[in-house]
Amino acid sequence: MCGRFVKKSSKEELRKRFGFDDSLGGVMLEPRYNIAPSQEHPVLILNQDRRLLRMMKWGLVPHWSRDPKIGYKMINARSEGIEEKPSFSGPLKKKRCLVIADGFYEWHKPDKKTKIPYYFSLKSGEPFAFAGLWDLWEKGDEPLYTFTIITTSPNELMEPVHNRMPVILSESDEARWLDPEITDSKDVLSLLKPYNAEEMECFKVSTIVNSPKNDVPECLIPAN
DNA sequence: CCAGACGTTGTT
DNA sequence: GTCTGG
DNA sequence: CCAGACGTTGTT
């Protein structure tokens, strides 16, 4: 699931919504229409009480990994049992992050041959945050920052299309997700639930979104 | 104790 | 790093 | 996630 998303809000819109004071050099906030695993994306973390954005690669590589290729398999983390997974238990305590987005795609596969892409977003049109985890790998030539997006069961809107959905945090939960003082896993895990379907919408889109090479606005054109 | 794995989705 | 299996 | 490639030797 959740192997593509969109970030089209401007830097000003995002700053207003998420209140980051600063951003590291190299943070790119150009609109994106087809963000795929292994690509760089701005991720919001808390650094000494300040919200800051940093570019990270999608596909979590645990800091102890021998081979960073493991990241190709770590684009999502199931919320169920997440605290028991060696790759995620550490980051769940101290490396929680917000993955900012405006929407995401999911493919409905009614049978083996059919694949229909849908675009999901908030009815408000506002950007939102996926619940994410990040880590830093330093066994290569360069420091490697990576992240993963947590998944849960689908809400009523997504259920007909797919059996999983990414965790979208309600705005009031975002600060708690980032708060390093909250270490009790019960408190943290209580935030990982399906988003309110009433506040979301979706529609079919063109299959041009199927190729991750097509990072173009046409990905969002409604289809039949 | 040490060695070895550490993941998800989707499909069968 | 941390957990499981032997 | 999906799309696309999947190899070596030897030469530059």
Place this chain on the structure above:
DNA sequence: GTCTGG
């Protein structure tokens, strides 16, 4: 079939 690249 499986891995890499986007």
